Amino acid sequence: MSSSVGVGSAGGGGTDIASLLEKAKELDQLKKDQDDIVVEINKIHKKVLASPEMVDKSVDAILLKLRGLYARAKELSENEISASNALIGLLDGLLQSGASTAQKKKIVGEQKKKRIKSDTDSARFSAASMRNQLDQAASLKGEQVAARVKSDDEKDEWFVVKVIHFDKETKEYEVLDEEPGDDEESTQKYERKYKLPMSYIIPFPKKGDPSSAPDFGQGRQVLAVYPGTTALYRATVASHRKRKSDDYILEFDDDEEDGSLPQRAVPFYRVVALPEGHRQ
Numbered sequence: 001m002s003s004s005v006g007v008g009s010a011g012g013g014g015t016d017i018a019s020l021l022e023k024a025k026e027l028d029q030l031k032k033d034q035d036d037i038v039v040e041i042n043k044i045h046k047k048v049l050a051s052p053e054m055v056d057k058s059v060d061a062i063l064l065k066l067r068g069l070y071a072r073a074k075e076l077s078e079n080e081i082s083a084s085n086a087l088i089g090l091l092d093g094l095l096q097s098g099a100s101t102a103q104k105k106k107i108v109g110e111q112k113k114k115r116i117k118s119d120t121d122s123a124r125f126s127a128a129s130m131r132n133q134l135d136q137a138a139s140l141k142g143e144q145v146a147a148r149v150k151s152d153d154e155k156d157e158w159f160v161v162k163v164i165h166f167d168k169e170t171k172e173y174e175v176l177d178e179e180p181g182d183d184e185e186s187t188q189k190y191e192r193k194y195k196l197p198m199s200y201i202i203p204f205p206k207k208g209d210p211s212s213a214p215d216f217g218q219g220r221q222v223l224a225v226y227p228g229t230t231a232l233y234r235a236t237v238a239s240h241r242k243r244k245s246d247d248y249i250l251e252f253d254d255d256e257e258d259g260s261l262p263q264r265a266v267p268f269y270r271v272v273a274l275p276e277g278h279r280q
Helices: 002-050 050-056 057-099 099-138
Strands: 144-150 155-165 172-180 189-197 201-203 223-226 232-240 248-252 265-268 271-273
Touching: 002 057, 002 099, 099 155, 144 172, 144 189, 201 271, 223 248
Parallel strands: none
Antiparallel strands: 144 155, 144 201, 155 172, 155 232, 172 189, 223 232, 223 271, 232 248, 248 265
């Protein structure tokens, strides 16, 4: 009788181990499915933020798609809870039946392998993403970009500068700011160099590639080069462009003439998104 019970427990333990591993795989798949849903939801959110006018044209379709995605996310979350509860039940059963040390080691070993693989994949992805960002930053050498420089009163000042060098070790740009001399009678230019972190630089859209430029809708606040200068100021898009290659018609903040804001044309390749927390 004693021998029979021992064999039955071992066999039952083996079955529970298999069920446990199977349920763990199911939980992993549920998490991946949820991550995919979140990516899709974020894509729609970004499109809406980038092109508010798109919402006006197809609001019903967008809302229906978002509702479907959120409903699927809710369903996956509920399935994850069910799978987690099932795993807890199986673990309780194994603990009560006294699963063998070898079986317990197998569970721990499988979990450790998954954790190591997950950590390795995350680290590899983060490293690849950082390398890509650094390569893109280095490729801006010789290009004109928008650069943020702090003024004496700690307000943000943005200028058009030229990238001289990017240091991948310090993650800093060396940039050149060319401005006319203070002496109005002087035709010479003086050069001023800065070392700035990556977060203080915004690349301009490619002049010869209008498709690379964001499409800012009417009413959107942007950062743009004021006509006839190398300085960038906050402005509002006055009217939507018909073509990507068209100039933006902008109204710059604090640019009043006779009590109203004049509308000024600015090339698309001199307009960028307004940085978060911008102060000017």
